[in-house]
Amino acid sequence: MNPVGNGRGCEGLNRRLLAKTLSEIENRQLIPKRHEGLIIAFTGSPGVGKSCLIDRLIYEWSTTKTIAVLAVDPTSPLSGGALLGDRIRMTVLDEPELGKQVYFRSVATRESSGSVPSIVGDLASHLFSEGFDMVLVETVGAGQSEMRCAALANKIIVVEGPSRGDIIQAEKAGLLELADLVVVNKSDLPGASKVAHEIQSSLNLTDTAPNIVLASAQTGEGIEELAEKILLTKSSVKTNRARIRERILMWHENKLLHRENFDYVIKQISSGELSFEEGLVILSD
Amino acid sequence: MAGRQRIVIAKPGLDGHDRGAKVVARALRDAGHEVIYTGLRRTPEQIIMTAMDEDASFLGLSSLSGAHGHLFPKICKLLTEQGMGDVIVFAGGIIPESDREALYDAGIRAIFGPGTSTEEILSFIDEAVQKPSGVSVESGWKWQGL
Numbered sequence: 530m531n532p533v534g535n536g537r538g539c540e541g542l543n544r545r546l547l548a549k550t551l552s553e554i555e556n557r558q559l560i561p562k563r564h565e566g567l568i569i570a571f572t573g574s575p576g577v578g579k580s581c582l583i584d585r586l587i588y589e590w591s592t593t594k595t596i597a598v599l600a601v602d603p604t605s606p607l608s609g610g611a612l613l614g615d616r617i618r619m620t621v622l623d624e625p626e627l628g629k630q631v632y633f634r635s636v637a638t639r640e641s642s643g644s645v646p647s648i649v650g651d652l653a654s655h656l657f658s659e660g661f662d663m664v665l666v667e668t669v670g671a672g673q674s675e676m677r678c679a680a681l682a683n684k685i686i687v688v689e690g691p692s693r694g695d696i697i698q699a700e701k702a703g704l705l706e707l708a709d710l711v712v713v714n715k716s717d718l719p720g721a722s723k724v725a726h727e728i729q730s731s732l733n734l735t736d737t738a739p740n741i742v743l744a745s746a747q748t749g750e751g752i753e754e755l756a757e758k759i760l761l762t763k764s765s766v767k768t769n770r771a772r773i774r775e776r777i778l779m780w781h782e783n784k785l786l787h788r789e790n791f792d793y794v795i796k797q798i799s800s801g802e803l804s805f806e807e808g809l810v811i812l813s814d
Numbered sequence: 815m816a817g818r819q820r821i822v823i824a825k826p827g828l829d830g831h832d833r834g835a836k837v838v839a840r841a842l843r844d845a846g847h848e849v850i851y852t853g854l855r856r857t858p859e860q861i862i863m864t865a866m867d868e869d870a871s872f873l874g875l876s877s878l879s880g881a882h883g884h885l886f887p888k889i890c891k892l893l894t895e896q897g898m899g900d901v902i903v904f905a906g907g908i909i910p911e912s913d914r915e916a917l918y919d920a921g922i923r924a925i926f927g928p929g930t931s932t933e934e935i936l937s938f939i940d941e942a943v944q945k946p947s948g949v950s951v952e953s954g955w956k957w958q959g960l
Contacts, residue, residue: 544866544867548867613849616851616864
């Protein structure tokens with residue numbers, strides 16, 4: 530019972546220690562050494578079935594690979610708290626043997642903007658150093674122009690579903706263009722193949738269109754093919770520029786967020802002590 | 815206020831009622847904590863694994879089915895066995911007065927019945943982080959109410 534890629538698997542892994550270390554990284558008490566590995570991001574609007582698809586895919590992959598999942602949910606901009614609910618969908622964690630081959634961690638966006646906080650890169654680094662073969666990142670439900678996951682992921686899987694608007698939605702620029710592969714989930718529902726068609730014809734106007742796969746996390750239809758195609762998909766060169774751009778933006782945002790006076794300036798502006806412009810001047814010192 | 819805590823809210827056993835658990839989860843979220851809700855009908859082993867992987871500092875158990883006397887102490891025991899004796903456990907639901915002493919003995923630090931204010935639960939969290947209150951700590955401390 531150790532079928533795993535690097536031969537280590539999760540056997541002998543101290544999950545408690547791993548979880549504690551990830552907390553320290555998340556709280557920025559510890560900066561892990563860089564470890565590269567395969568990071569696959571799953572992004573798409575809320576409710577298209579990102580969690581359920583990841584659950585199904587883990588059944589396919591975890592017989593040969595050790596997998597960690599970092600599932601991101603939003604932090605409340607008002608209270609700073611979060612309700613992290615992606616774990617509920619993960620039936621694979623309940624499997625007595627398979628569940629042990631998977632590490633699942635819920636991550637709140639905390640102060641970061643965007644659908645993936647930059648800390649996810651550090652968390653993934655540590656997971657790779659612990660011997661995980663791949664890290665799946667589930668982004669916050671994000672629709673059209675949110676591409677922060679490009680800064681961290683080697684492959685971007687955009688999840689779509691039926692009944693999500695007309696063909697013009699697929700013609701709009703944005704996230705879909707960065708996809709290395711598009712899944713149209715809920716293929717058991719009417720309208721799914723129509724959506725796949727529309728996306729296909731829209732993306733085909735460019736020369737390097739990503740694969741589009743119909744699948745249903747509910748029935749399992751198309752999942753095997755999807756699992757295979759995701760692993761075979763190469764991250765395309767055309768998105769390199771966008772990736773670098775997102776990385777730079779992320780770096781800048783981090784610098785701003787970790788300025789000591791950041792919260793103070795927000796407070797001063799909202800109470801009227803400072804004008805917005807005065808606040809900006811202080812923050813750009 | 816206690817800093818941001820990671821809190822698992824769990825529904826052990828065959829009990830389909832999670833209104834209370836969701837209200838508590840929501841209140842904790844609104845107080846600035848990170849809350850992981852397990853969903854319904856979890857086994858003690860699944861709950862332990864969730865608390866371990868998510869690095870929870872608090873574990874809230876909710877039961878309205880009458881199985882608390884069996885399930886809650888089992889979860890407390892498993893936590894200790896897994897080296898998670900520092901996790902602080904609290905409980906909620908329909909738990910008769912006569913059952914409570916045994917649960918406190920198992921390491922549960924607070925029991926909240928119907929009608930508890932969310933303010934009381936938040937006060938408990940604030941106080942518990944400052945007390946020796948992990949499930950395997952034999953301090954005898956328990957929440958005395960507001």
